[in-house]
Amino acid sequence: MLEKNLRKLIAICFLLTYVLLGIPLWYKLTTIYRATLPIDYIESLHNDQYQDVHLVIPVYIKPDVYKFPDIHDAVQIQINHLLNSLKQKVPWSLQILPYDDTIDEKNHIINLELADFVGYNAAFDSKETTVYYDDKSVASNDLPFFIAQTLIEHTFHIEASELNEIEQPTPQTSISVAYTPNVHLSISLLSGDGLPIGWDIETTLKDYFSPFRELLSPVVNFTVDTSIIYYNDLNLHSLNSTSNITSTQLSHAMDLSELSSMNYFSESVALNLAIVFPSLERNPNGFEFINSPKNHSNWQSFVVPQWGVITINKYPLRKNSYLTESYLNPIMYQFAQDLFELLGLTNSLDDELLSPIITIDSFKRITILKNLEKATETLWSLVKLTKSFQQMAIPKEVLENVRKALELRLNIVEMLNDPKLGDDLVWSQALIMSNQLVEYCETAFFHGEMLKQNFFPQEHKVAVYLPLLGPLTIVTLMGVIKCFKENKLLAKLQEIDEDVSSTTIYNDDEKQDEKLIQGSESDEL
Structure with missing residues (x-):
């Protein structure tokens, strides 16, 4: 009896361990972590981008x-x-x-x-x-x-x-690049020949471009490299028979592949200034399509959308030619003006830049608002992604970046709404904070686990673990059932044995009584 109860207790312990400990532990270890994002707040921002901005x-x-x-x-x-x-x-x-x-x-x-x-x-x-x-x-x-x-x-x-x-807004051009706080400038001198040439670019950049660089430093951080490239006129000799060249013809004819393949920068955006001279051997009379009577110079500048500026010189360089600062300064001045449009500070090259300081200040505010909008759209894309894939992991790092972004946004909005704040330092700080805001949002959206979309649907989880859980469940249940069946069988056998034992004793008593009766009868005789 004691052995029977012990076996039953062991079977029940196995079953309870499997059900109360094994299955919850398996579910816990196989369940992905999904941090709780402030979905309602992000959705309200998406529906009304500037609900708290004035x-x-x-x-x-x-x-x-x-x-x-x-x-x-x-x-x-x-x-x-x-x-x-x-x-x-x-x-x-x-x-x-x-x-x-x-x-x-x-x-x-x-x-x-x-x-x-x-x-x-x-x-x-x-x-x-x-x-x-x-x-x-x-x-x-x-x-x-x-x-x-x-x-x-x-x-x-x-x-x-x-x-x-506005009822009739000014059409937006596609010349400017997407705003980023870090921009690389690549300044190249190209010659169609291999004759040795030189230029005083270091002095020009130091005396002329550095003040311009400092002027835009609150908005853009520039890194600059310079180079001289030989035997390359960007295929402009093919336009030599063309008169009154247009920017469209120039864009189709230029071969920027070799020049662009040489640029490997850490910045996401790079702008170029290419100063091109024709080949003395191929074009001894120079490029005939260059004609700029406005300033009576021998070069003409063109803006290449989202790439930079190309300055084409009419006549080729002689051997050992050296470009002085007086020659380079007008080119750099024109390039500086074109940079305002390439960076998106102005909408048209025809606009006269009366006050760069006021223009840059306005650009800061517009960029801050665009960064707020971009950050909100990124967060909303993150929310839609997590809603579409219910089994996708949402790591704690994603939630932390979202919280930092929303807190930073509130700080920026507080600065924008305060009428007592309006100097350069405040707007520059707000711009830096808005760039950080965009970075937080993009870091959250492009997190490794989010980017790879590593998620396991419930059906996939069951299909993977069923070959393991199936036999374990069957063995455990069948063992418990068998244990209880054996106990019932042993109980029936014991009852049968007791019945047989009692019947045998009864029969033996009857036989003994018969013998006693027979013995008594024989004594009487």
Whole structure:
């Protein structure tokens, strides 16, 4: 009896261990980790990109002769009226404030200057705009409206065109490259011959390009390399019989494969400046299609969309020729102007860049908003990916990057919405933070496990582990069932044995009684 109960207890322990420990442990070890993403919040941002954004740009009014005590309030009313008449894609406004000596000069400042005419002028090296007014405009109370009109249509015309829905928007060109904070510049001197030549590019870059590089340093970090390439005129000799060449013909004829194959940079975006001279042997009279009477020079510059600038010289170089700084400076100046469009700072080469400082400042704000939009779209793509594949792993690193991105976004929005912040340092810091925001979002989306889409559907899991779990389950269950069946069989056999034993004893007693009776009868006889 004791042995029977012990075997039953052991069978039950095996079954409970398999069901309560084995199966949950297997399920736990084979279940992928899916971090809980803030899906609802990301979806709300996707549905309304700028629900918590209201870009505020502080502007300070600085009068000269007439001290207008309430000029900033009057201009604010006109500004609000003009902005309310526009349908805004992104909520934004100008906060007009009075100027005092504590205001940083790096803010947007409107200088009022009394003159005999009405007009405006934007400073080249600062964010100051001078508004000229006369006594008549003061008497007619037209000065506040003129200041407001100058701010919206000129000083902040980039914001007005980018952040508002205009009925006939300016068509966007495909010349500029996608924005990235790190850009490589490759400057090459190409000659169709193998004659030894040289150039004073180091002095030119140091004296001329370095200030331009410093000007754009808050927006783009440039790395530069230079090289001289022989026996290569980019196949431009094929156009020598062409007159009045166009940029389209030039793009089709140029062979940039050899030049591009030499560029291996760590930056994701590279722009080029190619200064090309014809071959003295092949084109002794030079390129006949080069004709630039505007500046009476022997070279002509062309912008190649999303690649860079090519400067084509009319005449070939002689042996041991040396390009001096005086020759290279105009080329670098033209290249610097073209860089504004290649980087997306201006929309058209025909636009006159009145104030690079104001343009760069506006570009910072537009880029910050675009980075916010790009980050939100990346997070939404991540959410859609995780929803599509319910068995895809979502590592903790992905959740951590998403949290960092959302916290950083809130900090950026707080900076954009604060009317007290508006100098170069603040906008540069916000731009750096927005670039980091995009990096966090892309790191989360392109995580190794997310990128490879390593996931195991439930059917696949069952199919893989069924050859192992099937025999184990069958053996365990059959063993328990067999144990209980054996116990029942032993119980029946024991009952049978007891019945047989009791019957045998009864028969023996009857036989003994018969013998006693027979013995007693024989004694009587």
